[in-house]
Amino acid sequence: MKVDLRINGANHSADIEPRKTLLDALRENFLLNGTHAGCEHGVCGACTVLVDGEPVRSCLMFAVQADGYEITTIEGLAPAPGELSVIQDAFCETHGLQCGYCTPGMILSAHALLQHTVTPTRDDIVEAISGNICRCTGYGQIIEAVEFAAARLRIANTPRPHHGGPHGRAEGKPIVEAK
Amino acid sequence: MSADPAAFRFVSTNRRVREDRRFVAGHGHFVADVALEGMLHVAILPSQHPAARIVSIDASAALAMPGVHYVLSGDELAAATDPLMNGLDTPKVQRHPLAVGQTRYAGEWVVAVVADSRALAEDATEKVRVTYEPLPFVMNAEEALRPDSPPVHPAHGSNVLLDRTFVWGEVDRHFDESPRHLSFRVTWGRNSTVPIETFGVAASWDPWRDMLDVWASIQMPKYPDQIARALRIPANGVRVHQDVDVGGSYGVKRGIKQTVLVAHLARRLGRPVRLIEDRLENMRGGDAHGPERIFDVDVAFNDDGIVKSMKIRALDNAGAYAGRAPFQLGKPIGAIVGPYKIESVQYRAQSVTSNKAVQEAVRGFGQAPTNYAIETAIDKVAAATGLARIEVRRRNFIRKDEFPYLIPSGSTYDSGDYHTVVDKVFAHIDFAAMEQERDRLRASGLLAGIGLAACLEPSGANSAFEPLLNEKNTTTTWMDSCRIVIDGLGFVTVTIHNTSSGQGHETLVATVIGEVLQIEPDLIRVIRPDSLACLPSNSPVGSRMAIMLGGAAFHAAQKLKAKLMRIGAHQFGLGEDKVGYAGGGVAVPNGDKQLGWAELVNIAHRNYHLLPEGMEPGLESTHVMQVPTGGSLPKDGRVQMYPCHSFEFHVVLMAIDPALGKPEIRRYVIGHDCGTVINPHIVKGMTLGGVAHGLGAALLEEFVYDDEGHLITQSFMDYLLPSSHEVPEVEIVHHCTPSPYTVFGQKGSGESGYLGAPAAISAAINDCVAPLGISFNKLPIRISAIGDAIADAQQGKPQEQAK
Numbered sequence: 001m002k003v004d005l006r007i008n009g010a011n012h013s014a015d016i017e018p019r020k021t022l023l024d025a026l027r028e029n030f031l032l033n034g035t036h037a038g039c040e041h042g043v044c045g046a047c048t049v050l051v052d053g054e055p056v057r058s059c060l061m062f063a064v065q066a067d068g069y070e071i072t073t074i075e076g077l078a079p080a081p082g083e084l085s086v087i088q089d090a091f092c093e094t095h096g097l098q099c100g101y102c103t104p105g106m107i108l109s110a111h112a113l114l115q116h117t118v119t120p121t122r123d124d125i126v127e128a129i130s131g132n133i134c135r136c137t138g139y140g141q142i143i144e145a146v147e148f149a150a151a152r153l154r155i156a157n158t159p160r161p162h163h164g165g166p167h168g169r170a171e172g173k174p175i176v177e178a179k
Numbered sequence: 180m181s182a183d184p185a186a187f188r189f190v191s192t193n194r195r196v197r198e199d200r201r202f203v204a205g206h207g208h209f210v211a212d213v214a215l216e217g218m219l220h221v222a223i224l225p226s227q228h229p230a231a232r233i234v235s236i237d238a239s240a241a242l243a244m245p246g247v248h249y250v251l252s253g254d255e256l257a258a259a260t261d262p263l264m265n266g267l268d269t270p271k272v273q274r275h276p277l278a279v280g281q282t283r284y285a286g287e288w289v290v291a292v293v294a295d296s297r298a299l300a301e302d303a304t305e306k307v308r309v310t311y312e313p314l315p316f317v318m319n320a321e322e323a324l325r326p327d328s329p330p331v332h333p334a335h336g337s338n339v340l341l342d343r344t345f346v347w348g349e350v351d352r353h354f355d356e357s358p359r360h361l362s363f364r365v366t367w368g369r370n371s372t373v374p375i376e377t378f379g380v381a382a383s384w385d386p387w388r389d390m391l392d393v394w395a396s397i398q399m400p401k402y403p404d405q406i407a408r409a410l411r412i413p414a415n416g417v418r419v420h421q422d423v424d425v426g427g428s429y430g431v432k433r434g435i436k437q438t439v440l441v442a443h444l445a446r447r448l449g450r451p452v453r454l455i456e457d458r459l460e461n462m463r464g465g466d467a468h469g470p471e472r473i474f475d476v477d478v479a480f481n482d483d484g485i486v487k488s489m490k491i492r493a494l495d496n497a498g499a500y501a502g503r504a505p506f507q508l509g510k511p512i513g514a515i516v517g518p519y520k521i522e523s524v525q526y527r528a529q530s531v532t533s534n535k536a537v538q539e540a541v542r543g544f545g546q547a548p549t550n551y552a553i554e555t556a557i558d559k560v561a562a563a564t565g566l567a568r569i570e571v572r573r574r575n576f577i578r579k580d581e582f583p584y585l586i587p588s589g590s591t592y593d594s595g596d597y598h599t600v601v602d603k604v605f606a607h608i609d610f611a612a613m614e615q616e617r618d619r620l621r622a623s624g625l626l627a628g629i630g631l632a633a634c635l636e637p638s639g640a641n642s643a644f645e646p647l648l649n650e651k652n653t654t655t656t657w658m659d660s661c662r663i664v665i666d667g668l669g670f671v672t673v674t675i676h677n678t679s680s681g682q683g684h685e686t687l688v689a690t691v692i693g694e695v696l697q698i699e700p701d702l703i704r705v706i707r708p709d710s711l712a713c714l715p716s717n718s719p720v721g722s723r724m725a726i727m728l729g730g731a732a733f734h735a736a737q738k739l740k741a742k743l744m745r746i747g748a749h750q751f752g753l754g755e756d757k758v759g760y761a762g763g764g765v766a767v768p769n770g771d772k773q774l775g776w777a778e779l780v781n782i783a784h785r786n787y788h789l790l791p792e793g794m795e796p797g798l799e800s801t802h803v804m805q806v807p808t809g810g811s812l813p814k815d816g817r818v819q820m821y822p823c824h825s826f827e828f829h830v831v832l833m834a835i836d837p838a839l840g841k842p843e844i845r846r847y848v849i850g851h852d853c854g855t856v857i858n859p860h861i862v863k864g865m866t867l868g869g870v871a872h873g874l875g876a877a878l879l880e881e882f883v884y885d886d887e888g889h890l891i892t893q894s895f896m897d898y899l900l901p902s903s904h905e906v907p908e909v910e911i912v913h914h915c916t917p918s919p920y921t922v923f924g925q926k927g928s929g930e931s932g933y934l935g936a937p938a939a940i941s942a943a944i945n946d947c948v949a950p951l952g953i954s955f956n957k958l959p960i961r962i963s964a965i966g967d968a969i970a971d972a973q974q975g976k977p978q979e980q981a982k
Contacts, residue, residue, distance in 0.1 A: 019298070033212040034205020036426070038375040039458045043895035046375050074205030088203040092195055095860035098681030098868065100202025101376045101426030107203060126903045133895075135375055135427050136681050137864050138871030138932070139903045 003067050007032070008076030016063045023047045025063035026073060034074035034104045038133070045132035048105030049073050055109045055131070074104035077111060086156065087111050087149040096145030098136030106132045110146045115160045120150055189694045190923055191856050196686045197701070198679070207424040210379035210396040215451035218381065219248055221441060222300035223454075224290040224307050225464050226282035229318070229534035229888025230329065231311035233281060236290060240306040246295040247303045249448055253277035253289065256443055260409045263435050266503040267341055267649050271334040272532065274500040276436035276443075281314065283331050283499035284534050285889045286463030288436075293444055293452060316534035316888050320473060320496035323531040331499055331532040340497055341505045341530040341648065345512070345816045347587035348523025353488035357479035361563055365555050366957040367548035367937075369471035369496065370880040372541055372872060373900065374680075376426025377461040378434045382442040383451035391442055393419045398428040398680050399435065400642075400717040403710045409439045410446070419710035425680035429872070430540040430720065431467040432680065433503075462893040468882050469541030470507050471496040474552035484564045484571040490525040491515070491552060497530045497538050504538035505530035507545030509644030510721070513590040513820025514546065514635045517553040518597050519575040524587050528648075534888055542872065543636075543930045544721060547937055550634040551958065554938035558631075558945070568631050568942075569605075573598060576633070583919070589817025590637075591808065592824045593918045593926070595852065597633065600828050600914045604850035607912045613832055613846065620834050620845075621950075626969070627845075628946025630831040632939035636853070637821035638927020639920075640721020641806040644820065647813045657806050659727035660714035661688060661735045665798035669780040671696070672704040675728060676713035682929060683861045684724055688732040690857055691923075695736035697762050698776070714803055722927025725857055726823055726918075727804055733922040735802035742798065746782055747774045749791040807920040823918045823926035825853035827866075829939035835947045837973070840966025842878060842944055844907040849935075852914040854926035863911060866931040871906045873936020879905070881959050953978045 003016045007030060014029045023040075026032045026049070035058055038046030042060040049058045050072035077085045084092065087110055097103040106129055113120055113128035120128070125146045126139075134142060153160075201207055238250035253275055262273040273279075278289045290307050294300035315329035322328050323338040331338055354360065380395040391412065397419070399405070407414040425432060437454055444452040456465050477490040497504040508528035515524050557575070561568040576597040577584050584592045613629060620627035641657035662674045673688050685705040693700030717723075740760055747765025748758045751772045758765050766773035774782075782789045783798045790796060809819040828850040834843050849870060856862045879899040883892045892898040909932075917924025937958055944965065945954045951972040955964065968978055 017298075027211075032205075033209075036209070036376065037211065037455075039895045041458065041894055041896070044375050044900070078204050084200070084203060091203045092199040095196050095199060095864055097199055097202055098683070098864055099374070099376070099425060099427040100198070100207045100681065101209065101374070103202045104205040122908075130903045133375060133900050133902060134868075135372065135429070135872070135900070136868045138867035138869070138906050138909065140867040140906075140909060141860070141864055143903070143908075 001064060003064050005066055005071060006069070007071045008073060018062065018064050020063050021059050022049070022061040022063045022066050023058035026058060032073050032075050036101055036104060038102070043133070045105045045109070046102050048108050048132060050108055050112055053112060053115060055112050072108070074108060077107065086152050087114065090149035090152065091145040094141045094144040094148055096137065096142040102132055102134045106134060106142060110149065113146065114150055114153060118154060120146065187694060188697065189690045189700050191859065193859050194690065194700065196683045196858065196860055197689065198683055198685055208422060209376060209424050209426050210381060210394055211455050213381045213394045213423070215381060215383055218451040218453050219293050219295065219448065220297040220300050221444065221452060221454040222292050222297060222304050223288045223460050223464065224292065224304040224309065226278060226285055226287045226289050228282055228311050228313050229285045230314040230316035231282050232314060233278060233289065234310040234312050237308040238290070241292060241303040244303050244306065246299045247292065249293040249444065250307060251277065251291040251293070251444060253279040256440065259443055260439055261411060263409060263439065264405055265501045266506045266645065267501055268651050269335060269340055269501050272332045272340065272501045274502065276440040284536050286536055287499065288464050291440055291444065293448065297455070318533055318535060318884050318888055320471070320494050320531050320533060323496070323533045324494065324529065331534060338531045338533065339529070340501050340532060341508065341528060343648065344525065344527040345588065346525045347817065350488050350490065350523045350525045353523050354479045357481060357487045359480050359482065359563060360477060361559055362477045363555065363559055364956060365474050365552050367470060367472040367551060368881040368958050369468055370876050370882065370959070371467055371469040372429035372431050373898070374427030374429065374432065377456035377458060378432055378437055378465055378467070379453070379455035380434055380438045380441050381451060381453040382438065382445040384446040384449070386449070389416050391417050391446070393417065393438060393442065394423050395419065395434055395438055396423065396425045396432055397434050397678055398425060398430070398432040398718055398720070400720060405435050406438055406442060410442055415711060417710065421676065421678050421707035421709060421713070423678060425678050428680035429542040430544065433539050436466060458895070459893055462898065463536060463890045466502070466537035467539045468498060468536050469538060470545055470548050472548045476552055476556050478556050478560060480560050482564060484560055484566045484574055486519060486521050486560060486575050488523045489521055489556065492527040492529070494529045494531070496533050496535060498533060498535040500537045502537055503540055506644050506648060507540065509648045510544040510820065511546050511549035512588045512644065512647065513637045514824065515588050516586050517550065518577060518595065518633050518635055518826060520577050522587065535884060536882070536890065540720065542933050546637065546930065547873065547876065547934050550632070550934050551938040551941065554632045554634065554942065558942055569601065572631070572633050573601065590820045593822060593920050594916045595824060595826050596914065596916045597826055600826055600850040600852050603914055604828050604830060604848055604912045607910070608830060608848050617832060626835040626837055626947040628833050628943050628949070630833060630939040630941065630943025630946060632829045632935040632942060634827060634935040634938065636722060636825040636827065636927060636930050636934050638722035638825055639726035639806055639822040640723040641809050641821060643809055643813065643818045647818050653812060655810050655812060657717050658803050659716045659723070659731050660801065660803040661728065661731035662714060662801040663692060663735045663739055663799065665739065665780060667780070667784040669777050670704065671698065671702065672706060673732070674706055674708050676707070676716040677718045678707070679719065682719055682724055683858060684719065684728055686858055686861065687725060687729055691729050691732040692736045695733055696740055714801055719929070721821060722929035725925045725927055726921050727806065729857060729925060730922050731802045731804040734804060735800045738800040738802065739798060742800070743779050745791055745794065746779050750774060750782070750789065822920045823854070825926040825928060825931060827851050827931055827935045829935045831939045831943040833943035833947050835965060837969050840969055841962050842965060847907045848910045848912060849932060850912040850914060851931055852916050853928040853931060854916060854918045854921070855924035856915070857923065857925055862928045865928045866911055867909050869930060869932025870909050870936045871901050872933045874906060874940060875901045876958060877937040877940035878959050878961065
């Protein structure tokens with residue numbers, strides 16, 4: 001069936017079998033290979049994408065269900081070809097990965113956290129990435145990466161568009177804390 | 180041979196890992212990203228029976244479905260290909276990618292269906308009708324060992340793949356003379372490293388060029404050779420594309436059966452074919468389970484806690500086929516006494532077949548289970564003598580001045596300073612304060628305890644266990660290699676000849692070559708040619724790449740540096756010994772004459788008339804490196820196993836709420852000595868990841884089969900992987916004892932953390948529950964087991980020990 005999806009800020013239409021997952025559609029119909037299949041039953045988080053800014057397992061969502069939502073994949077985070085977002089760069093700085101397979105999902109979960117939370121605690125970070133299984137790192141350098149990214153984003157004083165959400169700041173509270 | 184650590188420019192500095200950039204952007208190149216024109220997809224129909232004769236296969240309904248191209252049975256595949264290789268000399272234990280005649284474990288692959296899409300292929304598997312006649316089966320290793328047990332391979336005669344007893348030193352005399360003995364059993368549960376990316380392979384066959392192209396998520400020594408043998412085609416007709424990123428492996432991504440299956444289909448159908456295992460195929464039939472091992476240990480020691488001798492019997496449940504699994508009993512022989520001066524050892528290695536999934540190499544290749552047994556022995560000696568656990572370790576440790584140290588089983592340990600590492604860790608922790616904290620937790624009503632583990636990581640792998648356990652195998656060569664080319668514009672391109680699964684090999688070689696040639700590592704391009712353009716190599720197994728790929732890169736760079744110096748000296752009319760090399764240029768010591776990188780490159784590439792007589796033009800060098808030490812066949816059951824031995828020392832503070840039984844790690848500290856660290860980020864990541872892996876093995880992960888022979892932990896709902904909630908913050912205390920056998924003094928670290936964490940976590944739990952008079956002797960130690968045992972103990976019931 002015909003589906004209209006908005007992915008990484010661009011509109012896409014495709015004729016997609018109703019049973020096809022968003023994960024398979026992203027990879028096969030839209031050639032966005034950064035989203036990875038891990039368990040395909042909603043546990044490992046390798047397939048994480050953002051749906052309206054919130055982390056979602058794309059293996060548990062049909063592509064047709066995504067009609068009308070704003071989908072962000074890992075390909076949507078880099079500001080330009082060859083350039084990295086602050087969070088992506090932070091993962092490079094601390095080596096918050098090894099094989100790179102869980103990394104896109106991990107970074108999207110971290111991205112969602114830092115959109116909501118200016119000064120996350122270690123527990124906030126642990127909670128935010130707890131739905132993303134990494135078999136290589138033991139999470140230590142991932143947590144360091146998110147802490148490092150949070151600090152750099154605070155210094156950069158960049159307004160963040162999202163608000164509310166499960167780990168979010170209270171409505172009306174400033175996104176960037178005044179020093 | 181070792182360089183001076185103080186002189187390093189790039190080695191041991193906190194440089195970024197170059198591979199990371201593509202992965203954080205989602206631009207890795209994994210096997211599932213390989214899309215070939217006209218590619219078909221495979222789904223697998225597995226056996227539902229642990230053992231059954233295949234009476235008939237009816238694929239007509241599946242073949243009638245639109246989009247379905249082929250249904251492959253084991254009989255057809257077996258007729259067209261040779262059996263997969265066995266490690267041991269067990270020719271009657273034949274293994275094929277699809278079951279032939281009978282199935283030998285639930286989940287074994289019986290039929291492969293090929294269709295236009297994976298979804299269609301899955302649909303079609305449901306239409307294939309297989310009629311089975313169930314056969315008797317055996318799941319338990321001790322039952323499999325009995326002569327009357329149902330043989331998994333009747334032609335082999337029994338379930339015993341290996342039963343070999345080694346006696347190194349005067350075991351009987353040491354036992355007779357020792358005033359104290361103790362015996363115990365521990366069991367290592369069946370788990371694996373379970374990468375988040377399953378195994379996948381794509382293949383295409385070009386009948387006009389007689390060429391098989393393979394893209395795979397692979398970490399397998401001699402992979403192209405094994406494909407060629409099984410398919411009965413020349414090895415130079417197999418082209419493996421090594422530029423595929425591997426989404427985690429930790430030993431298990433061996434994929435021969437999957438590759439032979441897919442390659443046969445590609446050849447048969449004349450179309451590219453791909454199989455990406457789904458999670459179920461991977462868990463129950465991917466043939467990637469790890470060791471499942473019972474240890475019966477006898478220890479001879481004295482009142483001072485000095486351990487004189489050990490008898491270890493290791494019984495391993497290999498699963499339905501032999502593969503390389505039995506060798507995982509052989510590799511630990513290279514560190515069979517751990518870091519201790521135990522004078523003699525008797526080691527009985529037994530491997531049996533059963534109706535479980537096939538074992539594959541798992542991180543450490545049998546070392547982590549063995550370390551768990553050894554460390555349990557040391558704790559029990561401490562308990563028996565009333566000495567502190569650390570005191571027994573200190574008394575038995577090999578001392579710094581005793582290296583190189585020959586252990587009874589024939590390996591020489593290169594170097595180490597175990598006492599200092601322990602001292603540093605204890606100082607970092609303030610161990611007395613940790614004991615006070617444990618006592619405070621106990622006083623608050625919790626069960627609390629401290630676990631210790633000290634162990635070795637043998638590194639720089641060769642395969643000396645192969646000839647040791649199979650005398651028909653005379654392999655003593657286990658090389659790795661590197662090629663460096665400096666092009667006509669002076670840019671450096673390096674080829675490496677393996678796949679990587681997150682170990683940062685590109686960063687490794689760029690760092691090493693930058694160090695030797697004194698050029699910026701980030702300007703060095705590192706590529707992986709396909710296997711036909713590769714030099715001989717053996718892939719990243721056994722913690723070998725820092726030593727072997729790092730070593731090959733070092734020597735190749737030294738050859739180029741020597742050539743540049745010869746060219747420079749020739750221009751000055753001087754001997755090579757009269758010039759110096761610095762920053763990519765050649766100069767005389769007083770600086771009067773000098774030639775920079777660009778000038779030297781120009782001469783090499785364009786001015787043949789300026790080259791020394793007989794010198795080849797251009798700038799290229801290769802080095803094929805053999806593993807340091809060893810290189811001899813075993814003699815009298817003794818052999819030099821791996822050259823280098825990293826050391827790790829774990830301390831864990833644990834608390835358990837007796838009402839919940841949930842083990843909570845309050846503090847985790849590891850002392851780690853892997854000699855000279857080439858990239859600190861990479862070694863840190865390996866160590867932290869290894870601890871997480873060990874935590875999974877100790878507390879969560881197990882492939883559990885029910886009484887009907889079915890795997891009941893086949894999804895991530897049941898087979899539990901540690902998340903960020905379970906893995907504690909781990910503190911690393913570094914020490915550096917360089918190896919005398921490697922170019923920078925480096926040792927391996929690919930298994931670090933994993934080799935001691937299960938022992939340390941187990942010890943911590945047992946320290947927690949010791950006041951209740953109970954202990955756990957089987958991994959994993961699940962919350963349910965802890966909770967039940969605590970409740971029983973509190974009600975005065977005797978503990979039911981694991982069988």
